[in-house]
Each structure stands twice: as structure tokens, then as C-alpha cells.
Amino acid sequence: MTATLDLWPIGNCQASALVDRAGRFVWACVPRVDGDPVFCSLLDDNPPAAPGARGFWEIDLEDCAETRQDYIRNTPILVTHHIDAAGNAIEVVDFCPRFFRHGRMYRPVAFCRIVRPTAGSPRIRVRLRPAHDWGGGEPERTRGSNHIRYILSETTLRLSTSAPVGWLESERLFRVERPLHFFLGPDESFIGDIGDTLDTMLEHTAHEWRRWVRALATPVEWQDAVIRSAITLKLCQHEETGAIVAALTTSIPEHADSQRNWDYRYCWIRDAYYTVQALNRLGALDVLESYLEYLRNIVDNAKGGHIQPLYGVGGEATLVEGVAPALNGYRGMGPVRIGNQAYAQVQHDAYGQIILSNAQAFFDQRLYRMAGEEDFRALEKIGERAWQVHDQPDAGLWELRTRSQVHTYSVAMCWAACDRLANAAEALGLGERVGFWRARADAIRERIEADAWREETQRISATFGGDDLDASLIQLLDLRFVKPGDERFQGTLRAVEDGLRRGSHMLRYATEDDFGLPHTAFNVCTFWLIEALWLTGRTDDARELFEEMLSRRTRAGLLSEDIDPATGELWGNYPQTYSLVGVINCAALLSKPWSSVR
Numbered sequence: 001m002t003a004t005l006d007l008w009p010i011g012n013c014q015a016s017a018l019v020d021r022a023g024r025f026v027w028a029c030v031p032r033v034d035g036d037p038v039f040c041s042l043l044d045d046n047p048p049a050a051p052g053a054r055g056f057w058e059i060d061l062e063d064c065a066e067t068r069q070d071y072i073r074n075t076p077i078l079v080t081h082h083i084d085a086a087g088n089a090i091e092v093v094d095f096c097p098r099f100f101r102h103g104r105m106y107r108p109v110a111f112c113r114i115v116r117p118t119a120g121s122p123r124i125r126v127r128l129r130p131a132h133d134w135g136g137g138e139p140e141r142t143r144g145s146n147h148i149r150y151i152l153s154e155t156t157l158r159l160s161t162s163a164p165v166g167w168l169e170s171e172r173l174f175r176v177e178r179p180l181h182f183f184l185g186p187d188e189s190f191i192g193d194i195g196d197t198l199d200t201m202l203e204h205t206a207h208e209w210r211r212w213v214r215a216l217a218t219p220v221e222w223q224d225a226v227i228r229s230a231i232t233l234k235l236c237q238h239e240e241t242g243a244i245v246a247a248l249t250t251s252i253p254e255h256a257d258s259q260r261n262w263d264y265r266y267c268w269i270r271d272a273y274y275t276v277q278a279l280n281r282l283g284a285l286d287v288l289e290s291y292l293e294y295l296r297n298i299v300d301n302a303k304g305g306h307i308q309p310l311y312g313v314g315g316e317a318t319l320v321e322g323v324a325p326a327l328n329g330y331r332g333m334g335p336v337r338i339g340n341q342a343y344a345q346v347q348h349d350a351y352g353q354i355i356l357s358n359a360q361a362f363f364d365q366r367l368y369r370m371a372g373e374e375d376f377r378a379l380e381k382i383g384e385r386a387w388q389v390h391d392q393p394d395a396g397l398w399e400l401r402t403r404s405q406v407h408t409y410s411v412a413m414c415w416a417a418c419d420r421l422a423n424a425a426e427a428l429g430l431g432e433r434v435g436f437w438r439a440r441a442d443a444i445r446e447r448i449e450a451d452a453w454r455e456e457t458q459r460i461s462a463t464f465g466g467d468d469l470d471a472s473l474i475q476l477l478d479l480r481f482v483k484p485g486d487e488r489f490q491g492t493l494r495a496v497e498d499g500l501r502r503g504s505h506m507l508r509y510a511t512e513d514d515f516g517l518p519h520t521a522f523n524v525c526t527f528w529l530i531e532a533l534w535l536t537g538r539t540d541d542a543r544e545l546f547e548e549m550l551s552r553r554t555r556a557g558l559l560s561e562d563i564d565p566a567t568g569e570l571w572g573n574y575p576q577t578y579s580l581v582g583v584i585n586c587a588a589l590l591s592k593p594w595s596s597v598r
Helices: 166-169 194-214 223-233 269-281 285-301 350-364 373-389 407-430 431-451 469-478 487-500 523-535 539-551 577-590
Strands: 007-013 014-021 025-030 036-039 055-063 066-071 078-084 087-094 099-101 104-106 111-119 123-129 141-144 149-151 156-161 180-186
Touching: 007 223, 025 407, 055 078, 055 087, 087 194, 099 194, 099 350, 104 111, 111 194, 123 166, 149 166, 156 166, 180 194, 194 223, 223 269, 223 577, 269 285, 269 350, 269 577, 285 350, 285 373, 350 407, 373 407, 373 431, 407 431, 407 469, 469 523, 487 523, 523 539, 523 577, 539 577
Parallel strands: none
Antiparallel strands: 007 014, 014 025, 025 036, 025 055, 055 123, 066 078, 078 087, 087 111, 099 104, 111 180, 141 149, 149 156, 156 180
16 A cells, blocks of 8 residues: 555654554654654565554454544544445554553553454454664564563563463464453553453543643634644644654655655744744643743743754753665655754744743743742843844755755744834833833844845845745734734735645745745645635635645544645655644634634
């Protein structure tokens, strides 16, 4: 079966896995999202069941004729139904445990599978073939009466099960006559009855996710799309530290044979800002609070005020980029990259995004910990850095690797840093600091209006040095740098739409970069366009385009980073936080009010 992005994430904010349309685990990293993939067949073009193939976990029904999948409502718990040609059937429930126990969240690096016969006399074959060293090795294993241990490079996983261990090791077919339970997790003896324990874990995990979803302030329309996006964004937060990764995968190409294969399993300051902004609109303050704790540590450790574009989920600053030679890539389209050299880039928009992420904490009385003067003083160091570099060249938000320019988006984010610091100072009653930061914001605004405006084309340029089109210019509206009725923005929006829109989709830009011309559209840019269309009065166009984007989601209700405008095929890392943020923001903006149905 050719690999696709029709994948179903499961997880618990510590561990996660992607399950394909055959119910096979094809991607999962341990001991955390940026670790070594114990399941890596998503990035291996060899047939999964071939001799020597590894990096997957499948529960294969003999003569399977039909497979159906869906989540248990308002959870990331996946149920897969398999039916064979004779009508024999099983269901497989996949989840990662996550619930409160002993006063704290229980979220082990563990994957649970429950197999239940639902019709006839089904026969299954279980192939559990973990990998280590990025697909380069098959782990040594030992076994006991009810378990198998897999000795990986950095950890050991133990499969505890009620299924016959010998039949699992030999991968033989056997009849399923009772529920079977599988717990692949820490190398510890499983205490208690595994069936009762996993059934209880399932119940508690479902309850915890439903409790979380119940607190979301969803719009009345498109609730399914919003809830699924919110759950998946939550799965992209490494709850131990509060970091939010850009996606759960690495090296899914932006388009076929593009070499644009990047590792997104890290915390971009930019992507995380957009994620907390979207979840804030739903009232998911737990994500914001955890992320702000992560950010405060980043700010404390910043040398000279310099902030990198991205960090590891543990706050690691060095993310050296390399290649995994044992994996040939998604559909054989390597390379498979580990690490991301963008950590060493200069991207000035990060200063604005740090302060924007923190701004709510000075005003929101619902928070356990509101921001105070000490936090403000720490953020002033970031604002000072934004002021110092606002008119200096950088790599921009699209992370160009071979050239730098003064990017209007980056300068506008530096303006936002100063503007929001002035707002925070006002909330704290620090009158002198209000004037100080307001003056700096005004100075940056004047610079943008003078150096980015192009009188001859009646539009704002994406750079100070040229007359470039870039979808990020639409974000000047979201930043409140311009208003919808501003003629300068109207002209810019028309130019961006004329130059970058391809049918129902938006490109980031249409000029050559380090890898030539981009071939695919960037999904979040289309959502930015939808917001702009709505706010400038083109409401019917906005709703039509939003419905079109929702139709492009996978069966799991999710999106990757990119889409082919001609075929509608998804490309790029998955699930992509940017894209899911777009779903939430547009649904909240476009939905009719709850008062219309009450």
C-alpha cells in the first residue's frame, strides 16, 4: 500500500503515534516526540510485511475485506473495525493513557491496543516489529511468560499482553475468541490483571479528554472540525515542559521529490504563538499557561536577549541537522532529516511572538498565575532586542537559507512587541514605560509605512528592498497594524490574491528560493486569506473557500502543511499545527452566533 497522509494520531502529550488506514502503527518516537522512531515505516518505502521490514505494528485480520476507522467522540482514541470476506470481524481500540492519578497526570510513554472479536471466528496475525537507530537496527529482545522486552538504543520497551506470546513472536495466525490486551510501555512488570487495567485506563482516558473538550468555547458551526483540531493541537504540546511542536513528523516532502524535507518535531516560537492564540479563542488556557512557563525559561536563558526561531521540547538550543541513511523516505523521497539547522538562523519575528504570547497574561484574571511587573521587566529585554534589530535583514518567517532581507512581516512583529509592551505597562500602571514603548512602536510604524509602501503599485511590499508579494502581508490585519478598510491594505490584499492564489489555495510566495519555485500551496496562507475576505466584506467568498478547505482534510479531520492546488493531495509534515490553527480561527470568525440557535 502506497504511503499517504491519511493518518490518525493518537497520543497523551508525552508519546504519540500515527495509525494508517489499515490500522497499522507507522510512526511513533520515544521517549518523546523528537526521539528515535520506534515505528518509522512511514518513512520507509519497503513493503511493511516484507522479510526484514521493521518499524511498524499491525494487527492483520486474515482475508480482510473492509476496514473502517473513527475516533471515540471528543477523544483521540481510535477504533478500527476489520471485516473479512466471510463476515468475521474484530475491532481494535488504540490509545495512549492520559488521566489524573495520585494527584498528577499519568501519561507514560506507552501505547495500548485492545482487540475484540465482534462477529464470527476471526483470525489475526500480529506483527510487532519495532526499530531503533532511525530504522537502522532491529532491537534485541527477550521474553517472559506474558511479555516481550525490546532493547532499544536509549530505552527498553516492554510489551505486556494477554495474547499468546509465542504466537506473537512467530507471527502466526490465530483465532480471536476473547478480548486481547496489549500494553507497550516502560520496562516494568505489569501489576494486576492486564485486561481489567487497560479497560479502566481506556475509560479514564476517554473521560479526561471529554472533560477537556467540554470546557472549550466552540463556535456553533463546524464544531466537529474545531474540536478535532483542538484535540490534535493539544497532542502537539509536550506537557512535561509546555513546548508545542510544529508537527509530529519529520521529512514529509512539501511536494514530490522536492528535497524540501524538514524535521518539524521542535518548538518554533512562531508556530507556538499561533497555536496558543487559536486555543485561547476556545478558552483552552491550560495550553497557554504551560507554554508560558516554557517561554519564561527560554527568555531566562537567552544570551544578550537573542532568541532563536526554534528550540527542542526540553528547551535545547542546539538542533544540528543530519540525515538518517537507513530510511529512504516517504514514498522513497528522501532524505530523512533529523534536527533542523533553522535553529541557527536569525528570524526577528520571534521577539514579537514571545511578547504577543505573554500579553494575555497581563489582563486575563482566569489564569492561575497572572503576569506582574517582574514578568514585564523580563519581557522588556525582549522588546529591547526587537527595537535593536527591527530594521535589520533576517531569514524571514519562511526561513530562507541562502539570503536575508528586511522582511516586512518581521518588522511588523517587532512593532507588535513594542506596542503590546506599552499595553502591558498600562495594565500595570507603569506610566513612564507606556510612553517609552509607545514611542518605539510609533517609530517602527513610521518606518514600515515609509519603506514597505510602494506608491507605483499601491501595495505594501514583503521586503523593504523590493516590491515582493508574500502571503504573510495578510497578517498585518491580524496584528492590528492595519484595519480592514485601510486602502493600503485593500490594495495589498488584491495584489497578494492576484499573484499568489491558485484556485482555492494560496502560495506563500511565487518566486524562486533555495530549492527553486514552490509547487504546493501553504494551507495556513489560505486560512489567512479566508479571514481577510471575511473582514473586508467578502463573506460569501470566505465561507465558500472555508468549506473547500474543510473538504480537503483527511478522514481523521486533519491537515498537513501543504496541498497540491491541481490535485488536492496533501504534502508536508502532519498533522500541522499552522493548518489546524487556521481551521479554528476561521470557524470562530465565520460561524453564526450561538444566539441564533438558542
